[in-house]
Amino acid sequence: xxxxxxxxxxxxxxxGAALIAQIARERDVLAxxxxxxxxxxxxxxxxxxxxxxxxxxxxxxxxxxxALARDDGIDLFVELMGxxxxxxxxxxxxxxxxxxxxxxxxxxxxAKHGVKLAALAEKRHVALNFEAAVGGAIPxxxxxxxxxxxxxxxxxxxxxxxxxxxxLTRMEQEKIAFADCLKDAQxxxxxxxxxxxxxxxxxxxxxxxxxxxxxxxIKVDQSAIYVEGxxxxxPADLTAAEELGYRVKLLGVAVKTPKGIEQRVHPTMxxxxxxxxxxxxxxNAVTIDAEGINPLTLIGPGAGGAATASAVLSDIADVARxxxxxxxxxxxxxxxxxxxxxxxxHAGGYYIRLEARDKPGTAATIAxxxxxxxxxxxxxxxxxxxxxxxxxxxxxxxxxxxxxTTEDAVRRALAAVGRDRxxxxxxxxxxxxxx
Amino acid sequence: xxxxxxxxxxxxxxxGAALIAQIARERDVLAxxxxxxxxxxxxxxxxxxxxxxxxxxxxxxxxxxxALARDDGIDLFVELMGxxxxxxxxxxxxxxxxxxxxxxxxxxxxAKHGVKLAALAEKRHVALNFEAAVGGAIPxxxxxxxxxxxxxxxxxxxxxxxxxxxxLTRMEQEKIAFADCLKDAQxxxxxxxxxxxxxxxxxxxxxxxxxxxxxxxIKVDQSAIYVEGxxxxxPADLTAAEELGYRVKLLGVAVKTPKGIEQRVHPTMxxxxxxxxxxxxxxNAVTIDAEGINPLTLIGPGAGGAATASAVLSDIADVARxxxxxxxxxxxxxxxxxxxxxxxxHAGGYYIRLEARDKPGTAATIAxxxxxxxxxxxxxxxxxxxxxxxxxxxxxxxxxxxxxTTEDAVRRALAAVGRDRxxxxxxxxxxxxxx
Numbered sequence: 057x058x059x060x061x062x063x064x065x066x067x068x069x070x071x072g073a074a075l076i077a078q079i080a081r082e083r084d085v086l087a088x089x090x091x092x093x094x095x096x097x098x099x100x101x102x103x104x105x106x107x108x109x110x111x112x113x114x115x116x117x118x119x120x121x122x123a124l125a126r127d128d129g130i131d132l133f134v135e136l137m138g139x140x141x142x143x144x145x146x147x148x149x150x151x152x153x154x155x156x157x158x159x160x161x162x163x164x165x166x167a168k169h170g171v172k173l174a175a176l177a178e179k180r181h182v183a184l185n186f187e188a189a190v191g192g193a194i195p196x197x198x199x200x201x202x203x204x205x206x207x208x209x210x211x212x213x214x215x216x217x218x219x220x221x222x223x224l225t226r227m228e229q230e231k232i233a234f235a236d237c238l239k240d241a242q243x244x245x246x247x248x249x250x251x252x253x254x255x256x257x258x259x260x261x262x263x264x265x266x267x268x269x270x271x272x273x274i275k276v277d278q279s280a281i282y283v284e285g286x287x288x289x290x291p292a293d294l295t296a297a298e299e300l301g302y303r304v305k306l307l308g309v310a311v312k313t314p315k316g317i318e319q320r321v322h323p324t325m326x327x328x329x330x331x332x333x334x335x336x337x338x339x340n341a342v343t344i345d346a347e348g349i350n351p352l353t354l355i356g357p358g359a360g361g362a363a364t365a366s367a368v369l370s371d372i373a374d375v376a377r378x379x380x381x382x383x384x385x386x387x388x389x390x391x392x393x394x395x396x397x398x399x400x401x402h403a404g405g406y407y408i409r410l411e412a413r414d415k416p417g418t419a420a421t422i423a424x425x426x427x428x429x430x431x432x433x434x435x436x437x438x439x440x441x442x443x444x445x446x447x448x449x450x451x452x453x454x455x456x457x458x459x460x461t462t463e464d465a466v467r468r469a470l471a472a473v474g475r476d477r478x479x480x481x482x483x484x485x486x487x488x489x490x491x
Numbered sequence: 492x493x494x495x496x497x498x499x500x501x502x503x504x505x506x507g508a509a510l511i512a513q514i515a516r517e518r519d520v521l522a523x524x525x526x527x528x529x530x531x532x533x534x535x536x537x538x539x540x541x542x543x544x545x546x547x548x549x550x551x552x553x554x555x556x557x558a559l560a561r562d563d564g565i566d567l568f569v570e571l572m573g574x575x576x577x578x579x580x581x582x583x584x585x586x587x588x589x590x591x592x593x594x595x596x597x598x599x600x601x602a603k604h605g606v607k608l609a610a611l612a613e614k615r616h617v618a619l620n621f622e623a624a625v626g627g628a629i630p631x632x633x634x635x636x637x638x639x640x641x642x643x644x645x646x647x648x649x650x651x652x653x654x655x656x657x658x659l660t661r662m663e664q665e666k667i668a669f670a671d672c673l674k675d676a677q678x679x680x681x682x683x684x685x686x687x688x689x690x691x692x693x694x695x696x697x698x699x700x701x702x703x704x705x706x707x708x709i710k711v712d713q714s715a716i717y718v719e720g721x722x723x724x725x726p727a728d729l730t731a732a733e734e735l736g737y738r739v740k741l742l743g744v745a746v747k748t749p750k751g752i753e754q755r756v757h758p759t760m761x762x763x764x765x766x767x768x769x770x771x772x773x774x775n776a777v778t779i780d781a782e783g784i785n786p787l788t789l790i791g792p793g794a795g796g797a798a799t800a801s802a803v804l805s806d807i808a809d810v811a812r813x814x815x816x817x818x819x820x821x822x823x824x825x826x827x828x829x830x831x832x833x834x835x836x837h838a839g840g841y842y843i844r845l846e847a848r849d850k851p852g853t854a855a856t857i858a859x860x861x862x863x864x865x866x867x868x869x870x871x872x873x874x875x876x877x878x879x880x881x882x883x884x885x886x887x888x889x890x891x892x893x894x895x896t897t898e899d900a901v902r903r904a905l906a907a908v909g910r911d912r913x914x915x916x917x918x919x920x921x922x923x924x925x926x
Contacts, residue, residue, distance in 0.1 A: 074783070082641045085708070088821040089640050187638075193784040195630070195638035203622075203630035205524050205808035206517045207801050273520070331790050334769050348509070348797025349628040353790040355766050362783025366642050373640035379814050386523040 060093035061376040062129060066121040066147055067136030068101035070361035071161060071188075071368065073108040075134070078365050079372075080111070086369075090376035100124040125151035132157045132375050134368060140164040152176040152184065157380075159371040161188035161364055167262035170269065170276035171391060174383035184383040185371035190263040191216060191340045193363035194356040195370070200270035200344070201385045207346040209271040213309040213489065216263040218338030218358045219247045219254040220286050220306040224323075225336045228294040228303070234287055246338060256285035257306060257321040264308030264319060267342070269384045271310060272317050273391055276384065280396045281308075284322035293409060293484060296455045297325055300435065302407070303333040307489060318397035325407050325488040331355070332491065343491065351491070400464040405434070405488035408456040408466070410479045412438075415450075418478045422454065425472040429465035431458050451480050457488070495528035496811040497564060501556040501582060502571030503536035505796035506596060506623075506803065508543040510569070513800050514807075515546070521804075525811035535559045560586035567592045567810050569803060575599040587611040587619065592815075594806040596623035596799055602697035605704065605711035606826060609818035619818040620806035625698040626651060626775045628798035629791040630805070635705035635779070636820045642781040644706040648744040648924065651698040653773030653793045654682045654689040655721050655741040659758075660771045663729040663738070669722055681773060691720035692741060692756040699743030699754060702777070704819045706745060707752050708826055711819065715831045716743075719757035728844060728919060731890045732760055735870065737842070738768040742924060753832035760842050760923040766790070767926065778926065786926070835899040840869065840923035843891040843901070845914045847873075850885075853913045857889065860907040864900035866893050886915050892923070 063079075065072055076096050079086070087093050100118035118124040125133045125147040133151035135158060137144045144165050151158050152173060160166070166173070166189055177184035187197045191214065200212070215221050223237045223246075232240075238255065241247035253259050261281045269276040286306050297304050302325040310319045326333045331353040335341040340358025343351045357363040374381075384391060412418045419438070426433065434457040458466070470483050498514075500507050511531050514521065522528045535553035553559040560568045560582040568586035570593060572579045579600050586593050587608060595601070601608070601624055612619035622632045626649065635647070650656050658672045658681075665672075673690065676682035688694050696716045704711040721741050732739050737760040745754045761768045766788040770776040775793025778786045792798040809816075819826060847853045854873070861868065869892040893901070905918050 078641055078782075082643065085643075085821070086641050088708075088825045089817070091817075193787060195634050198633060198638055199630050202809060203633055203805050204801065206513055206521050206804035208517065208520075273523075329769070331766065331769060334764075334766060346801070347513075348795070348801050349792055351791070352628060352630075354788070355790070356787035357784060360783070366639065366781070366783050369641035370638050374637060377814075377816065379812075381812065382524070382526075386520070390523045 060095050061372070062095060062097045062131045063134055063372060064098040064100070064124045064127060064130035064132070065096055065134045065136060066100040066124055067138070068099060068108055069136065071364045072136045073110050074361035074365035075368050076110045076112070078369055086373060090373050092376050094372060094376050098124055098127060098130055121147035122150045125156070126154050130156065132159065132372060134372065135160040135162055136368070138162055138164065140168040145169055148173060149176065152180055152182060155180045155182060157183040157375045159185045159368055159375065161186065161368055163189040163262040163266060167265045167276055167278040170266065170384065171388055175388040177383055178388055181380065183375050183380050185374060186266070187371045188364045188367035190266050191342055192356065192358040192360065193366050194340060194342060194354045194358065196267065196342045196354055197270060199354065200267065201381055204344065204346055207349065209344060209346045211309070211311040211345040212267050212271045212342065213307050214267070214342035215305050215332060215335050215340050216260045216308050216358065217254055217306060218340060219251065220260070221335065222246045222338045223255070224286060224289065224294070224304060224306065227289070227291055228298070231291045231295070233291060234289060255287055257283040260306060260308040260321045264310055264321060267308070268310035268317060268319050269391065272312065273386050274317055274394045275391045277394060280319055280394050282320040282322070282396065282399045286323050288484065289323050290484070292453065293486065296409065296437070297407065298328070300457060301328050302326060302488070303328050304486060305332065309489060315401065316397065317394050318402065320397070320399065320402070323486050325486050326491050330491045400462070400467065402463040402487070403460055404490065405460055406458045406466050407486040407488060408458070408470070409484040410454045410473070411451045411481045412454045413450060413478050413480065414452045419454070421476050421478045422473055425469045425476065428472070429461070429469040431461045431465055431469055433457065434459050495530050496807070497530060497532045497566045498569055498807060499533040499535070499559045499562060499565035499567070500531055500569045500571065501535040501559055502573070503534060503543055504571065506799045507571045508545050509796035509800035510803050511545045511547070513804055521808060525808050527811050529807060529811050533559055533562060533565055556582035557585045560591070561589050565591065567594065567807060569807065570595040570597055571803070573597050573599065575603040580604055583608060584611065587615055587617060590615045590617060592618040592810045594620045594803055594810065596621065596803055598624040598697040598701060602700045602711055602713040605701065605819065606823055610823040612818055613823055616815065618810050618815050620809060621701070622806050623799045623802035625701050626777055626789070627791065627793040627795065628801045629775055629777060629789045629793070631702065631777045631789055632705060634789065635702065636816055639779065639781055642784060644779060644781045646744070646746040646780040647702050647706045647777065648742050649702070649777035650740050650767060650770050650775050651695045651743050651793065652689055652741060653775060654686065655695070656770065657681045657773045658690070659721060659724065659729070659739060659741065662724070662726055663733070666726045666730070668726060669724060690722055692718040695741060695743045695756045699745060699756060702743070703745035703752065703754050704826065707747065708821050709752055709829045710826045712829060715754055715829050717755040717757070717831065717834045721758050723919065724758050725919070727888065728921065731844065731872070732842065733763070735892060736763050737761060737923070738763050739921060740767065744924060750836065751832065752829050753837065755832070755834065755837070758921050760921050761926050765926045835897070835902065837898040837922070838895055839925070840895055841893045841901050842921040842923060843893070843905070844919040845889045845908070846886040846916045847889045848885060848913050848915065849887045854889070856911050856913045857908055860904045860911065863907070864896070864904040866896045866900055866904055868892065869894050
């Protein structure tokens, strides 16, 4: 490598522009920290004329990212185009095949092709770094890959999607319905026009697949994750959670169980006094339970041009300092496959909200059906209409918190309660994560 | 280096024993992650016969840590003896001089000799790693040194002493006096028999000196830190803070100001809804404000054998993977000296609690003295006796929260109030940290 690490950047959106500005601004301190200069010598984007607020005059311009990836004039290829398909996939592959290190912020690409790309990086003895792919500026990849190199990890879980946490925060604080809150988030730019990817949990699942691989030495595999979004959550759930000492968050959870690694994304009740429950708005957070470290929580901005660029730059600096770490912490040959954990076997506590018919014997019927499945109750609250709102004709909300049981038992009990015709509508069920 | 990194461990207390157990237990995953084996081949401690719960049979035994440090049979020297003087200092120096990398958990040593030792490591192209010296298992050294390699940092602050946070937490929750709480903490093993080093803020100052060096590229220098402990804090202060939306924490703060880097340790009011305010008991936390990252907070166990050993092991793993980072993030020749920031120039908000004489004109006199120093008030609360407790004869507690002003102005105003003879006793003053 020359005295300067020559960087090619493909993708000049907000992150790319922020990265180029930051590298220029911090030139001296980066050189001091890395022992060599870092210079962006070439860039690639579709529209050349566009004003991006940064000076691109000294950089060579490419329109084909694969050509940039292969170019002899760069030592490191930075992929900021996004998406699991081409040109992101083909250009990252081309760079690695050409023996160049790669830094990417592309969670979708890693969730789909992570193992294959890591094997290629390994074969060519180059780096494949992706700190920005999960949790924005939070150094969670480095922490799992290097900081906890010698720890047996029991569980990693986090708030990995700012849009969902923003919506849940506003729903809780302002007691507004999901649909209204989503509309407002879209108007303010916190949610996409098509919000499905975020609110149905798929974004969280891609990030979780990466964290789970780093934590447990398993192959990145989004299809092994159970996924459930937040669209069914109501302000009534959030209020009830609050009163019971919990808060509802969309969590990605990967946990070691006697039956293997369980990976799941779903709305989750967490203890209100835990660090992760305090995380509001678009902020992200990850908690790790490891041997002797119980727990470690990292909280920070999960998105935004500057925050993401900062993580990308730390990855570039590692390459400049000559650090080459196995992308997922271990040789890819050591990564093991996992199957999707069957959720009916999930064990834990549950929050259940029912609209019970307001007639004698209803509570007894519900209690009996739960007891038949060996489900013990931590609490039961029958909520009455308040603030002058009329109760739904003839129905009373009943909220149950169970002790640890299985998903299967809960489903059976609720099916039986349904057949008894003592409730109206679908029961709401939210898993409780012990923390 | 051979296929195995041969480690010598000096100091076999709880951390040393936990480290040896962890290396044995995680042998396979460490080898996979590091690309080479890690083996403790030699140890050094005073009492050879003592049962430490770990198998030391295959290790060579040294009684002189300097001899171990120089021994040709080891590649890496781990110093877990503690203390700024010998044998810690001489053995670390001997190891570095012999071209061996060093891992240490010794904050006192680094606070006193950090720059000199870093220069020696640099000269010999070896590592000097010290993740465990600050914040236990929290990967704060790695985050500042590598994760934020390209960020201009504005401020780093944290709860760095578990004893103080434990005492403040119990004082707040149980409304017990400092002295009683300290006694209880001593009984339970959370405070030393001589608690001065912890409760007067010196432990926090040593850790802060290290963080400030990593964050701002300054020389580690404990003498440049203003230090004030927690012994003057009363339950009344904690209750008042709570009511005003704050919590009191002993913070170490290093912040870039127009006049240079200000480093200080003192009881601090932080906003109750901030991540750091939620940190209770012996847990540690560090918050970083950097360009585009506002803020990043890391929370975790700050002490304990397993937590400290985990950080030591991550440092060892970095050496095994061949990583050599400048100990304080940049070449020592680039580290600049700082002077102790004069606290009278400190700018910020203040909490002031006075015992005011209960007679006409007192409030007016106090308000006038503050106004003379251009101090604006955010709030003023006159507290009355409650819960059947009689008020001190003729005096009423008055609590003031000021807008941003200077320490000098506050001191002058309170001196004038004192001369006016409208208060009894010493005013309590606690700085507010904007967060």
